[in-house]
Amino acid sequence: MKEEKCRVVENININEKYYLMKLKTTTIAKDCRPGNFVMVAVSTTFDPLLKRPFGIFKSEPPYIYLYYEVVGKGSELMSRLKENDNLAVLGPLGNSFPVFRSENILLIAGGRGIVPIYFAAENYAAGNTLFLIYGAKSAGDLNLLDRIDSLPLKKTYLYSENGSTGKKGLVTGDVREIIIDNHINITFSCGPDAMFKSLNQELAGLAVENYASLEALMGCGFGICYSCAVKTRLGGYKKVCSDGPVFKLEDIEW
Amino acid sequence: MVDLSADLGFIKLKNPVIPASGTFGYGEEFQTFFDLDILGAFVLKGIYKNPRPGNIPPRLHETAAGLLNSIGLAGPGAEELVNIIKRVAGITHTPVVVNVCGEDDEEYLEVAQIFDALDEVAMLELNISCPNVRAGGKCPAQDGQHTYRLVKLIKQNTVKPLIVKLSPNVKDIVSIALSAEEAGADALSLVNAYLGLAVNLKSRAPVFRNVFAGLSGPAIKPLALKLVYEVARQVAVPVIGIGGITCGGDVLEFILAGASAVQTGTVNMVEPAASVRILHEIETQMQELQIKNLEEIRGELKI
Numbered sequence: 001m002k003e004e005k006c007r008v009v010e011n012i013n014i015n016e017k018y019y020l021m022k023l024k025t026t027t028i029a030k031d032c033r034p035g036n037f038v039m040v041a042v043s044t045t046f047d048p049l050l051k052r053p054f055g056i057f058k059s060e061p062p063y064i065y066l067y068y069e070v071v072g073k074g075s076e077l078m079s080r081l082k083e084n085d086n087l088a089v090l091g092p093l094g095n096s097f098p099v100f101r102s103e104n105i106l107l108i109a110g111g112r113g114i115v116p117i118y119f120a121a122e123n124y125a126a127g128n129t130l131f132l133i134y135g136a137k138s139a140g141d142l143n144l145l146d147r148i149d150s151l152p153l154k155k156t157y158l159y160s161e162n163g164s165t166g167k168k169g170l171v172t173g174d175v176r177e178i179i180i181d182n183h184i185n186i187t188f189s190c191g192p193d194a195m196f197k198s199l200n201q202e203l204a205g206l207a208v209e210n211y212a213s214l215e216a217l218m219g220c221g222f223g224i225c226y227s228c229a230v231k232t233r234l235g236g237y238k239k240v241c242s243d244g245p246v247f248k249l250e251d252i253e254w
Numbered sequence: 255m256v257d258l259s260a261d262l263g264f265i266k267l268k269n270p271v272i273p274a275s276g277t278f279g280y281g282e283e284f285q286t287f288f289d290l291d292i293l294g295a296f297v298l299k300g301i302y303k304n305p306r307p308g309n310i311p312p313r314l315h316e317t318a319a320g321l322l323n324s325i326g327l328a329g330p331g332a333e334e335l336v337n338i339i340k341r342v343a344g345i346t347h348t349p350v351v352v353n354v355c356g357e358d359d360e361e362y363l364e365v366a367q368i369f370d371a372l373d374e375v376a377m378l379e380l381n382i383s384c385p386n387v388r389a390g391g392k393c394p395a396q397d398g399q400h401t402y403r404l405v406k407l408i409k410q411n412t413v414k415p416l417i418v419k420l421s422p423n424v425k426d427i428v429s430i431a432l433s434a435e436e437a438g439a440d441a442l443s444l445v446n447a448y449l450g451l452a453v454n455l456k457s458r459a460p461v462f463r464n465v466f467a468g469l470s471g472p473a474i475k476p477l478a479l480k481l482v483y484e485v486a487r488q489v490a491v492p493v494i495g496i497g498g499i500t501c502g503g504d505v506l507e508f509i510l511a512g513a514s515a516v517q518t519g520t521v522n523m524v525e526p527a528a529s530v531r532i533l534h535e536i537e538t539q540m541q542e543l544q545i546k547n548l549e550e551i552r553g554e555l556k557i
Contacts (some may be wrong), residue, residue: 001286018346041524046319046472046500147363219314219321220523222300225278226325227314236307237328248336 038091110191135159135171210249267294274517290346320473349376383421479508486512502535
């Protein structure tokens with residue numbers, strides 16, 4: 001983990017408020033694992049003051065890719081960055097999805113939660129059989145399907161809440177049947193809190209190991225400010241940035 | 255060559271840069287970014303006797319050039335901190351300062367005595383000014399008599415140098431500073447975070463459960479400079495300036511206002527290796543301004 005000056009190679013508007021940024025790094029791309037994130041200085045002024053956390057979508061040393069949604073001031077400034085802009089990036093940060101061999105892994109992504117899931121799919125395909133559930137509010141939020149098509153996935157299930165693409169419904173709608181039908185024993189998930197909450201209920205009682213990559217508002221990204229606290233089921237808090245972002249789904253109080 | 259050393263009387267620091275409590279973890283988190291030996295000293299995250307979970311989120315709200323936090327002094331408790339300090343002592347020779355907290359005077363004393371007895375600790379900093387522990391931001395540093403009583407109690411029962419960290423959320427900080435000094439404080443550090451309010455327009459409610467939270471970052475620098483200037487003129491003990499420092503020039507401004515050293519806070523969260531840059535900037539700027547040592551300009555603000 002270190003702070004590097006990275007160069008923007010491209011910052012493409014994928015669809016509406018979604019962007020894909022390619023950054024040239026020194027060591028981050030080489031060192032990162034699926035689940036890791038970076039803190040990006042989207043501005044060189046004091047406003048905003050804090051760096052912003054972005055999950056790593058793909059690593060292709062020396063490049064990393066950040067797929068992000070414009071949700072506020074920080075990501076808005078990020079979206080305006082141009083080719084050859086330089087920015088300070090801290091990373092790779094956080095833990096990563098555990099490594100498995102010869103397992104049936106179900107990847108579950110809600111909206112921009114596809115970020116670490118895509119990275120995991122690329123890295124964990126060898127030696128495992130991968131399945132993907134990818135859903136979002138509408139077709140406009142369900143992006144990068146061409147890239148996902150080229151992933152070595154046994155089966156992909158697409159959902160949209162308004163039915164504009166894939167099956168109409170929630171990401172978690174058929175998750176129980178999908179797990180049972182495909183003899184899934186591991187899940188990796190990333191999405192909004194509501195998705196995790198529902199997932200935690202749907203998966204209860206199934207003999208699967210569930211790893212969830214959480215999103216949080218962060219101050220520092222490396223464990224010193226204690227801002228990104230998430231409540232655990234056993235009481236107390238964990239820091240999403242340095243204890244996570246990947247947790248056992250059932251260890252978190254949803 | 256310029257002389258960066260900062261003399262606090264009871265200890266001479268190699269330079270005036272001291273990362274502040276709550277913005278530097280327990281020091282070890284930063285060793286991946288730079289050698290802790292370069293620092294003047296560093297203050298560990300505030301500690302109570304027992305482990306504390308901290309406040310219910312949200313704990314953070316960004317503002318223009320600043321940051322409101324309501325962490326609530328989450329921490330592992332004194333016993334575990336002793337283990338951490340022994341580990342940290344193995345990676346650096348820089349003086350370690352323990353930020354002592356307490357729910358009441360007895361706990362402050364108990365915690366102070368635990369770390370007073372620890373060879374690896376150079377100084378104690380009495381945190382009587384955390385804005386995020388009690389609703390409404392109440393703390394001992396808002397009451398001169400309580401400040402006097404508490405500082406006296408700690409000084410009578412400990413031997414290590416005691417820094418008392420003051421709150422800006424008071425009517426008259428000079429009178430509180432004088433109470434702490436009279437009670438035996440060896441140095442004063444100021445200021446802790448300013449109380450601020452963040453509003454959620456949709457819910458029409460405060461962002462934070464404690465209603466108020468602590469504002470830090472560059473936004474508070476002029477306010478902090480003013481209080482450091484006012485206090486440093488009135489007390490004989492050294493003052494450690496804190497508030498929105500982000501560069502070497504800021505450090506020298508605090509020294510001119512009367513500080514003997516400074517603590518850097520929010521900048522450590524934003525830029526983990528900020529200390530390296532700031533130290534370099536202090537040196538360069540002292541050369542440019544032909545300042546040989548800090549004592550030469552300390553409190554020399556031309557009014």
